[in-house]
Amino acid sequence: MTIELNSPLDMHLHLRDKEMLKVVAPLTSESFAGALVMPNLVPPVDTMDDLLAYKERILTATKGDTFKPYMTLFFRDSYDYDFLKSFGDELTAIKLYPAGITTNSEGGVSGFDIDKLSPALEAMSKLGIPLCIHGETNGFVMDREAEFIPIYEKLANAFPRLKIIMEHITTKESVAALDKHENLYATITLHHLLITLDDVAGGLLRPHLFCKPIAKRPIDRDALLEVALNAHPKVMFGSDSAPHSKEAKESCGCAAGVFSAPVALAALAELFDKHDKLENLQKFVSDNARLIYGIMPPEKKIVLEKTPMKVPSKYGNVIPMFAGETLSWSIKEII
Amino acid sequence: MTIELNSPLDMHLHLRDKEMLKVVAPLTSESFAGALVMPNLVPPVDTMDDLLAYKERILTATKGDTFKPYMTLFFRDSYDYDFLKSFGDELTAIKLYPAGITTNSEGGVSGFDIDKLSPALEAMSKLGIPLCIHGETNGFVMDREAEFIPIYEKLANAFPRLKIIMEHITTKESVAALDKHENLYATITLHHLLITLDDVAGGLLRPHLFCKPIAKRPIDRDALLEVALNAHPKVMFGSDSAPHSKEAKESCGCAAGVFSAPVALAALAELFDKHDKLENLQKFVSDNARLIYGIMPPEKKIVLEKTPMKVPSKYGNVIPMFAGETLSWSIKEII
Numbered sequence: 001m002t003i004e005l006n007s008p009l010d011m012h013l014h015l016r017d018k019e020m021l022k023v024v025a026p027l028t029s030e031s032f033a034g035a036l037v038m039p040n041l042v043p044p045v046d047t048m049d050d051l052l053a054y055k056e057r058i059l060t061a062t063k064g065d066t067f068k069p070y071m072t073l074f075f076r077d078s079y080d081y082d083f084l085k086s087f088g089d090e091l092t093a094i095k096l097y098p099a100g101i102t103t104n105s106e107g108g109v110s111g112f113d114i115d116k117l118s119p120a121l122e123a124m125s126k127l128g129i130p131l132c133i134h135g136e137t138n139g140f141v142m143d144r145e146a147e148f149i150p151i152y153e154k155l156a157n158a159f160p161r162l163k164i165i166m167e168h169i170t171t172k173e174s175v176a177a178l179d180k181h182e183n184l185y186a187t188i189t190l191h192h193l194l195i196t197l198d199d200v201a202g203g204l205l206r207p208h209l210f211c212k213p214i215a216k217r218p219i220d221r222d223a224l225l226e227v228a229l230n231a232h233p234k235v236m237f238g239s240d241s242a243p244h245s246k247e248a249k250e251s252c253g254c255a256a257g258v259f260s261a262p263v264a265l266a267a268l269a270e271l272f273d274k275h276d277k278l279e280n281l282q283k284f285v286s287d288n289a290r291l292i293y294g295i296m297p298p299e300k301k302i303v304l305e306k307t308p309m310k311v312p313s314k315y316g317n318v319i320p321m322f323a324g325e326t327l328s329w330s331i332k333e334i335i
Numbered sequence: 336m337t338i339e340l341n342s343p344l345d346m347h348l349h350l351r352d353k354e355m356l357k358v359v360a361p362l363t364s365e366s367f368a369g370a371l372v373m374p375n376l377v378p379p380v381d382t383m384d385d386l387l388a389y390k391e392r393i394l395t396a397t398k399g400d401t402f403k404p405y406m407t408l409f410f411r412d413s414y415d416y417d418f419l420k421s422f423g424d425e426l427t428a429i430k431l432y433p434a435g436i437t438t439n440s441e442g443g444v445s446g447f448d449i450d451k452l453s454p455a456l457e458a459m460s461k462l463g464i465p466l467c468i469h470g471e472t473n474g475f476v477m478d479r480e481a482e483f484i485p486i487y488e489k490l491a492n493a494f495p496r497l498k499i500i501m502e503h504i505t506t507k508e509s510v511a512a513l514d515k516h517e518n519l520y521a522t523i524t525l526h527h528l529l530i531t532l533d534d535v536a537g538g539l540l541r542p543h544l545f546c547k548p549i550a551k552r553p554i555d556r557d558a559l560l561e562v563a564l565n566a567h568p569k570v571m572f573g574s575d576s577a578p579h580s581k582e583a584k585e586s587c588g589c590a591a592g593v594f595s596a597p598v599a600l601a602a603l604a605e606l607f608d609k610h611d612k613l614e615n616l617q618k619f620v621s622d623n624a625r626l627i628y629g630i631m632p633p634e635k636k637i638v639l640e641k642t643p644m645k646v647p648s649k650y651g652n653v654i655p656m657f658a659g660e661t662l663s664w665s666i667k668e669i670i
Contacts, residue, residue, distance in 0.1 A: 140533055141532055205590075207540055252542065
């Protein structure tokens with residue numbers, strides 16, 4: 001059995017920088033036609049120079065693959081219309097982090113004062129630039145995302161022409177919010193479609209499955225599966241693939257992030273096949289994102305087939321999801 | 336400021352065996368007058384010979400300290416009255432593990448069929464041997480303990496003369512069950528009085544705070560604090576101090592357990608002092624247990640004072656709770 005995917009897109013990706021960028025970028029650019037690249041470097045990407053230079057480093061690292069990095073800025077409430085307009089097509093979206101919520105988010109937003117956010121968000125509305133949000137409060141770890149929903153709703157109501165992407169959603173509450181507000185959309189990761197907190201901490205503790213937002217309950221995973229497998233038009237695949245060194249993961253204070261980029265397409269094919277929903281995979285990994293973002297990725301065909309693939313135990317010094325395990329689907333051909 | 340504790344007891348302790356026993360036993364026997372020693376060795380302690388031999392190894396490891404190891408058997412439904420009676424004073428309690436729930440619990444109970452359990456539990460009732468239970472189901476990790484409450488209640492009703500100790504409780508539901516059944520009691524650990532899941536997985540992942548049952552919500556910790564700080568007569572201190580090597584904790588599949596024995600008394604004094612409840616500490620760490628178990632530990636006085644103590648970063652190859660941190664209380668004198 002095979003399936004052909006046209007120009008798959010990863011709409012939430014961490015490529016990091018320097019040596020890590022060189023290791024991980026080709027693992028996405030090989031099999032994806034494009035990816036929305038997160039701006040949370042140290043320091044974050046918040047100027048034209050930074051953005052263009054980072055894009056160049058990414059293109060160098062992807063070694064001539066047919067691959068388009070869709071670039072993002074780290075949200076600042078000081079951004080204005082002229083500044084954002086000057087980016088033209090170089091800027092695809094802006095990522096907003098509540099302060100201190102995840103890796104390299106220290107400079108993020110700490111209040112959600114509409115008046116203060118208004119100049120930047122009105123400019124984005126006018127320019128058609130989507131706002132991607134890591135939606136978590138500083139509350140109890142299992143409640144943070146659900147507690148953030150009122151903020152999503154406040155923003156959605158205050159800026160009705162702004163496309164707001166709820167990034168890497170993990171709860172039934174976020175799924176429910178999708179249908180309540182026309183301008184709310186969402187990305188969903190591979191790992192949140194597969195795991196719950198039980199997989200992270202129910203048996204032995206598995207640091208390589210530890211991520212932000214943390215995996216939630218079975219009922220939450222089921223809600224995510226429902227919209228992903230049926231390719232709900234407001235959801236897109238975004239891996240949130242977030243590499244850290246083996247040492248940073250297996251240590252006294254393990255960094256958050258699952259490195260899923262190299263296995264994403266095969267694992268998604270396995271998952272959609274298992275649920276008899278292969279026919280919806282094209283929409284989930286590409287078509288929905290094209291419509292939501294209004295983008296036209298480069299042409300690239302990925303042929304996947306139901307042939308087992310053993311996942312490497314490491315890429316460089318990064319442990320991937322499914323390290324050493326066997327997936328039932330694999331990439332057969334890239335055209 | 337000082338406080339004098341008479342014969343403190345740790346009513347739930349893992350001393351392990353071999354080299355680990357030699358490292359950890361003195362760290363308890365120095366400052367405690369006695370401890371209830373868990374039987375989950377590999378293989379578990381379930382015969383007279385095993386129990387007596389283990390007790391001897393413990394006494395050897397405690398190097399002549401004034402310290403009484405209260406020994407336990409690993410529950411088997413095949414135990415009968417004559418077998419249990421033959422232990423006399425050598426046996427203090429029996430520990431029941433649901434199968435596969437925690438470290439070395441593979442041979443535990445997998446159903447809770449009253450008829451099947453009846454011979455052993457009736458014998459224990461007659462002999463006045465308390466049953467200690469690790470009360471978790473195989474459900475979702477945050478729900479396992481609350482889901483086990485109906486089993487506690489079924490056993491409490493079916494064996495009204497059996498003292499049942501709900502071990503290392505972590506939820507408000509378990510606290511509530513204490514007052515519903517005359518024959519239900521509980522131990523509470525140091526770490527569950529201090530941490531929630533936020534401390535384990537809310538920021539960076541902290542494997543040294545990963546334990547079974549997993550730390551729960553702030554509302555659960557508050558319920559535990561309420562009964563511990565007020566020395567509710569049915570609760571006792573049981574550290575569940577559970578050493579693993581540094582490598583077993585900081586790895587791809589981290590073992591469950593917090594090693595708190597060497598810091599337990601100082602940290603408890605700090606906690607009770609912070610809440611202005613120092614006057615209740617004697618009951619929580621000794622008197623309640625003496626009454627519930629009907630035991631008379633050896634005489635030993637521990638004088639604690641409000642003087643800072645820096646916690647070592649390691650004991651042997653085991654990382655303690657508060658490694659490298661400073662506690663505001665310390666042990667001044669042991670008489």
